[in-house]
Amino acid sequence: MANNKCDICEEKIPDGTKVVCCDSCHVIMHPVEACTGLNASELRAAVIQKRTLMFFCKTCRExxxxxxxxxxxxxxxxxxxxxxxxxxxxxxxxxxxxxxxxxxxxxxxxxxxxxxxxSKNFIIFNAKESQSDELSVRIEDDKKVVQEVCRLLDVQQSVNGAEVIDKVLRLGTKKEGYNRPLKVVCTDPSFVKRVVKAKRKLLESAYIR
Known part of the structure; x- marks a missing residue:
């Protein structure tokens, strides 16, 4: 066995040990649930030399x-x-x-x-702006705003399991008593179309353009 380390836990696999191999990228792993995510019956089928059950590692599935x-x-x-x-x-x-x-x-x-x-971004107006001095905290607070907007609009933030929100940023100079527009940059134009189409569901205190 040329590579005798489990791709998941990176622990050595003793020679002669049956392994589970991904049918796509061909990485190997220990025949245990912790490494493969398979239950006992699935593991028994996965280690058979001439098997019909296809197995794909987590990376390939994603x-x-x-x-x-x-x-x-x-x-x-x-x-x-x-x-x-x-x-x-x-x-x-x-x-x-x-x-x-x-x-x-x-x-x-x-x-x-x-x-x-x-076509890959939209802007949220009148959303309360974080007053934290930490940039990372402000970004996280703005992400929560986007999550709440998507919840109100009943729009999923992912497409085929992939996250579509790339980044969020406030536009303009920060002023006391003023909530700057929040720009949301996305990876999928179809997600933006769904948001804009559903924008009427928002309260009048916050709207999207």
Whole structure:
């Protein structure tokens, strides 16, 4: 056995010991519930040499759950790229001008990039702002605000098991007695669409744009 260490607990596996092997990445682990997450009957089936039961480690299972979201994002990106290509072809075929200034290709790319970025964020207004002096505490408090908003809107914060909230940040300069808008940056535009669609469920004291 070339690698005789359990991938989970990193303890040595004695030679001759039956092991459980992931059918995707082929890492090995002790044939115990603590390392595999399998119960006794599942373990007996997993260590059989010619078995029909497929076993995947935790890392591979999480990757499989995230795969549909990644495929969807890749598809969206491809569609955006094709749209940009069509726009650029139009610029090449018809020399567009604004007054005496020729349209800048870089400006077109910048505009598309801004549109793509805006599709992945939303802003919460009138949400109470943390007064803590610690940045980490303020960020955690703002995340709780987002969680509460999602709860009120009845919108899940994950897509296919993957977390979609990338970061939260307050906009503008902090002033006493003023709650700055809270910008929520996400990884999935479809999540933002669901939030905006459900925004009417919020109380009038807090609204999303």
């Amino acid at each position: 990757a499989f759950r995230a795969a549909p979201a990644l495929v969807r994002q890749i598809k969206d990106l491809k569609e955006e790229i094709e749209g940009i290509k069509r726009e650029l072809e139009g610029v090449k075929m018809q020399k567009c001008t604004h007054g005496e200034t020729e349209v800048d290709t870089k400006q077109i790319f910048t505009e598309f990039q801004e549109r793509a970025n805006k």
